[in-house]
Each structure stands twice: as structure tokens, then as C-alpha cells.
Amino acid sequence: MSTVTAQEVKALRDLTGAGFIDCKNALTESGGDIDKAVELLRARNQAAAAKRAGAETTEGVVQSYIHPGNKIGVLVEIDCQTDFVARNERFVEFARDLALHIAAAAPLAITEDEVPAEDREREERIAIEQAADRPENVRERIVAGKLDKWLDEVVLLRQKHVNEDKHGGKTIEELRAALAAETGENVVIRRFSRFQVGS
Numbered sequence: 071m072s073t074v075t076a077q078e079v080k081a082l083r084d085l086t087g088a089g090f091i092d093c094k095n096a097l098t099e100s101g102g103d104i105d106k107a108v109e110l111l112r113a114r115n116q117a118a119a120a121k122r123a124g125a126e127t128t129e130g131v132v133q134s135y136i137h138p139g140n141k142i143g144v145l146v147e148i149d150c151q152t153d154f155v156a157r158n159e160r161f162v163e164f165a166r167d168l169a170l171h172i173a174a175a176a177p178l179a180i181t182e183d184e185v186p187a188e189d190r191e192r193e194e195r196i197a198i199e200q201a202a203d204r205p206e207n208v209r210e211r212i213v214a215g216k217l218d219k220w221l222d223e224v225v226l227l228r229q230k231h232v233n234e235d236k237h238g239g240k241t242i243e244e245l246r247a248a249l250a251a252e253t254g255e256n257v258v259i260r261r262f263s264r265f266q267v268g269s
């Protein structure tokens with residue numbers, strides 16, 4: 071099985087508008103074949119939902135979550151295209167579940183591009199240091215793998231929802247894309263703030 075490159079994922083995202091994780095999974099399943107990956111995404115309604123990804127989102131909800139003990143709190147804004155969807159119980163439930171997830175998982179950023187450069191550079195330096203005793207020909211892959219794993223832990227859209235019983239190990243991006251497909255609207259996680267006493 072061939073390794074999927076970031077350029078291939080970007081090309082598929084540009085072609086379909088589907089989410090990063092969905093594109094990566096489709097390319098992995100199709101063995102890197104772009105046409106087959108597009109078919110897989112279309113079969114999953116991701117490409118159709120993704121066509122709305124550029125649509126303006128002027129409606130939505132702000133949801134809060136306060137953890138028992140009142141030491142951690144979250145505010146999250148989820149946007150959509152119409153007030154009809156914003157009032158939909160599934161949409162509101164997604165926002166509630168997301169606020170709870172953010173309280174538990176403490177992501178740094180919503181997307182990979184929003185991760186602060188200094189944090190990324192620090193993690194890369196640590197990975198380079200940890201790989202220093204490995205053969206030179208594999209160091210680069212080790213560093214890339216460690217950085218990728220770290221991004222899975224700190225980027226909201228790449229994180230698996232903390233409630234695995236309810237969401238079956240799906241990532242936040244997979245849940246967002248499924249909601250967009252279900253509602254027929256662009257669904258955007260606009261911003262969040264996580265508050266913790268003493269930090």
C-alpha cells in the first residue's frame with residue numbers, strides 16, 4: 071500500500087471540497103487512485119456536502135459547557151446557512167457535544183493551519199531530538215510521523231470525539247461532514263474558547 075502524500079490529499083480536497091481526513095482515508099482505501107477516491111467520497115455524500123463548503127454561513131448557535139465542579143468551561147460557535155438548520159435539534163446537539171469534547175480534549179486550534187507556529191516548531195525539535203539515534207535514512211519519516219500524531223491530538227477537526235460510545239471513534243471532522251450532509255448546508259466550526267481555573 072502506498073503512502074498518501076499531503077499534495078495528493080490537497081489535490082483531492084481541491085477537486086471535491088471534502089474534508090482533510092475524508093480525503094486522506096479515501097486515498098488510502100483507493101491505493102492513491104484519485105478517480106477511485108472521488109467515487110468513494112461521492113458514495114459517502116462527502117463530495118456533495120463539500121460543494122456547499124464555500125457557501126456563506128450567517129446563522130448558527132453559540133453553545134456553552136461547564137464541567138461539574140465549575141473549573142472548566144467552553145464556549146463554541148457553530149455556523150450554518152439558515153436559521154431553520156440552526157434551530158434543528160441535531161445541529162444544537164452537535165454543538166453541545168462539541169463543547170463537551172473541547173472541555174475534555176483541550177485542542178489548540180480548529181484546523182492544522184491555525185496551530186501556532188511556535189508550538190509546531192517546538193514539537194518538531196522534540197521529534198528530531200528523539201529520532202537522533204535512529205538511522206539517518208528513516209529519521210525524516212519518524213519526525214513526520216511524530217508530528218502527524220501530535221497534530222491528531224491537538225487539532226480539533228483531527229481529534230476523535232471523546233465520547234466513543236456515542237460517536238464510534240469518529241473524528242470531529244467526520245461528525246461535522248456528516249451533519250453537513252444530513253442538513254444539506256455548509257456547517258462551520260467558527261471558533262471556541264476554553265477556560266480553566268488556574269491556567
